[in-house]
Amino acid sequence: MGVSTDTPITETSSFPLSVAGDEITAAQLHGILRLRVDVFVVEQNVAYHEIDGRDLLPGTRHLWVGGSVAVDSYLRVLQDAGGTFRIGRVCTAVRSRGKGLAGRLMETALAGIGDAPCVLDAQTYAKDFYGKYGFVAEGDEFMEDGIPHLTMWRREAPLP
Numbered sequence: 001m002g003v004s005t006d007t008p009i010t011e012t013s014s015f016p017l018s019v020a021g022d023e024i025t026a027a028q029l030h031g032i033l034r035l036r037v038d039v040f041v042v043e044q045n046v047a048y049h050e051i052d053g054r055d056l057l058p059g060t061r062h063l064w065v066g067g068s069v070a071v072d073s074y075l076r077v078l079q080d081a082g083g084t085f086r087i088g089r090v091c092t093a094v095r096s097r098g099k100g101l102a103g104r105l106m107e108t109a110l111a112g113i114g115d116a117p118c119v120l121d122a123q124t125y126a127k128d129f130y131g132k133y134g135f136v137a138e139g140d141e142f143m144e145d146g147i148p149h150l151t152m153w154r155r156e157a158p159l160p
Contacts, residue, residue: 016108021060027069029055032062035071039091046145054078063109065101066093073101077109085118090126106133110154117155124148 019028036050054060059079066072073092080086087109092102110118110133122130124141127150135152142149 016063016065016105018061018063018108018112020058021054021056021062022058024056024062028062031067031069031071032064032074035064035074035093036089036091038093040089043094044145044147046147048145061109061112063105065105066096072096072099073105075102075105075109077113080119083116085113085116087118087120090120102129103132106130110134115156117153119151119153121149122152124150127152 024032032055033050040046041048041050055062055076057078061077062074063077064071064074071093073096075090076088078086078088087106090102090105118135120130120135121144122135122137125148127137130152134154134156136154137150137152139151142151
């Protein structure tokens with residue numbers, strides 16, 4: 001997978017950290033899952049299976065800001081069949097919103113992905129956020145767990 005950084009994994013970092021699914025520690029995964037559950041299950045009141053079996057795969061890339069105990073912002077990159085990358089699980093802790101952390105994670109992820117096609121299923125309210133990174137909505141809005149979503153593609157890297 002093309003997404004990587006040379007940032008050392010420390011207890012707390014203001015720089016995006018990046019770890020492959022088969023290299024993540026139990027403490028790191030616990031911090032990540034805690035944030036994902038806090039945002040998606042508790043805050044958004046969505047009772048779905050947050051653990052989907054893809055977190056520990058070698059091709060999965062976890063990117064986050066914070067430490068292993070208190071993850072401030074997170075996203076996950078998967079590589080689907082045919083070489084398409086999929087960004088998902090983008091979330092930021094309530095205490096850390098408004099600081100541009102998710103944007104830094106998107107920039108780091110997309111730098112690693114390069115010109116490869118990339119897709120994500122965005123909550124509709126976040127359409128403009130992803131649009132800043134070259135993603136364009138394709139298809140109709142759909143409901144996932146009671147929340148309106150759009151499938152958005154970045155078919156090639158935008159010009160600087």
